[in-house]
Amino acid sequence: MSERPRRLSRRTLLASGAAGAAGLAVGAAGASAVGKDPDSQDLGRSTVPFRGAHQAGVTTAPQTHATFVAFDLRDDVDADGLRRLLRIWTDDIERLMSGRPGLTDTEPELASRPDRLTVTVGVGAKVVEVAGAEVPGWLGPLPEFVIDRLESRWSGGDLILQVCSDDELSVSHAVRVLTKEARTFVAVRWVQRGFRGPVKGPDLPRNLMGQVDGTAAPAASEHDRLVWVGDGSRQLFGAQPAWLEGGTTMVVRRIAMDLDTWDELDRPSRERTIGRRLKDGRPLTGGSITDDPDLEARDSNGLEVIDPFAHVRRARTEDRTQQFLRRPYNYDDPPASGDLTNAGLVFVTFQADVDRQFIPIQARLAELDLLNQWTTPIGSAVFAILPGTGAGGFLGEALFS
Numbered sequence: 161m162s163e164r165p166r167r168l169s170r171r172t173l174l175a176s177g178a179a180g181a182a183g184l185a186v187g188a189a190g191a192s193a194v195g196k197d198p199d200s201q202d203l204g205r206s207t208v209p210f211r212g213a214h215q216a217g218v219t220t221a222p223q224t225h226a227t228f229v230a231f232d233l234r235d236d237v238d239a240d241g242l243r244r245l246l247r248i249w250t251d252d253i254e255r256l257m258s259g260r261p262g263l264t265d266t267e268p269e270l271a272s273r274p275d276r277l278t279v280t281v282g283v284g285a286k287v288v289e290v291a292g293a294e295v296p297g298w299l300g301p302l303p304e305f306v307i308d309r310l311e312s313r314w315s316g317g318d319l320i321l322q323v324c325s326d327d328e329l330s331v332s333h334a335v336r337v338l339t340k341e342a343r344t345f346v347a348v349r350w351v352q353r354g355f356r357g358p359v360k361g362p363d364l365p366r367n368l369m370g371q372v373d374g375t376a377a378p379a380a381s382e383h384d385r386l387v388w389v390g391d392g393s394r395q396l397f398g399a400q401p402a403w404l405e406g407g408t409t410m411v412v413r414r415i416a417m418d419l420d421t422w423d424e425l426d427r428p429s430r431e432r433t434i435g436r437r438l439k440d441g442r443p444l445t446g447g448s449i450t451d452d453p454d455l456e457a458r459d460s461n462g463l464e465v466i467d468p469f470a471h472v473r474r475a476r477t478e479d480r481t482q483q484f485l486r487r488p489y490n491y492d493d494p495p496a497s498g499d500l501t502n503a504g505l506v507f508v509t510f511q512a513d514v515d516r517q518f519i520p521i522q523a524r525l526a527e528l529d530l531l532n533q534w535t536t537p538i539g540s541a542v543f544a545i546l547p548g549t550g551a552g553g554f555l556g557e558a559l560f561s
């Protein structure tokens with residue numbers, strides 16, 4: 161860790177331009193040193209690349225821990241301040257994701273095991289406005305749905321950091337470094353923490369209702385059309401502002417589960433609510449876990465095998481552009497006095513177009529979905545996930561051009 165400059169204000173470094181160059185040179189060396197370690201997986205040293213056309217943490221196989229931090233931009237921050245903040249975050253995120261401490265890290269040892277750390281940065285309308293760029297119409301609160309019981313303490317925000325890793329310590333440390341660096345520019349608005357099962361191994365990722373969750377997803381070959389903003393999505397949904405090219409959109413819904421009344425339901429009724437088996441996540445109409453449920457299938461009495469109001473039936477339409485990438489995390493927080501549980505999902509989706517992909521499906525589910533009896537959306541926020549950045553660039557650079 162000897163490369164870490166001591167007692168140098170990071171603002172001075174960044175203003176002089178030295179940090180960018182030094183950071184990049186060290187970055188390449190640091191990353192390759194980590195990569196050469198034959199036991200890197202076991203030691204928690206594995207890394208996800210930071211630089212590229214897209215940010216990491218969207219199509220990255222979900223890590224087991226996540227913290228979502230939403231911030232309000234302070235009123236006195238102008239375009240120059242915003243640019244400084246985005247440069248600072250870019251530099252520190254690159255360092256942390258490669259297993260190196262932040263530039264002014266006071267706990268540098270905590271950076272050495274990133275364990276697939278990713279930090280993904282998103283912005284809200286105020287940030288785009290302050291930067292002087294075009295604010296797209298969808299970048300604001302979602303329309304109100306009848307099922308919503310939204311609380312302001314879980315909703316909105318001008319900026320978001322999604323911090324994920326297979327090691328909770330790595331998440332905590334990255335959040336601490338990045339929040340501390342940003343404190344003169346932003347104030348924390350809300351924090352949501354989540355966890356989920358590993359993506360590898362025999363156990364399937366489950367939510368706290370016991371269901372295998374996150375099975376149906378757009379194929380990787382569809383990401384350029386359905387997830388990333390670019391030529392592919394433009395053909396389907398029309399143009400987005402140029403600064404979002406290579407980015408995506410993010411919806412964060414905090415959905416409370418009533419596990420105590422869910423407990424009262426027998427197993428067949430639970431499976432009927434979703435339309436998939438609890439044991440292994442297979443559709444009730446058979447086939448493998450990756451097969452689509454057969455929505456036409458009928459039983460010997462002529463009744464639909466997948467209930468007309470089952471979650472999986474309501475969550476899909478024949479218009480297959482209405483799909484999105486779900487990257488949900490469970491939460492299990494201390495209950496309020498007198499309650500037994502305070503659990504649910506930090507339900508996160510990424511899609512090229514909020515209006516054309518997410519909203520129609522959420523509206524269908526709000527109208528009718530057996531699951532609604534046990535779930536309640538209590539938080540909601542929408543962000544534009546900035547495009548990735550190449551060598552020498554910083555996140556959000558295109559906002560200022």
Ligand code: HEM
Binds near residue numbers: 373472504
């Ligand atoms: C606490 C709330 C929720 C729970 C427990 C839940 C659970 C599930 C489960 C178990 C599945 C089947 C397995 C899978 O494909 O992942 C599923 C599928 C799905 N859910 Fe949810 N879900 C919730 C909320 C939502 C919301 C709010 C949306 C959309 C706005 C949504 C959209 C979908 C979609 C699109 C599918 C895939 C349907 C398909 O194509 O087969 N879910 N969900």
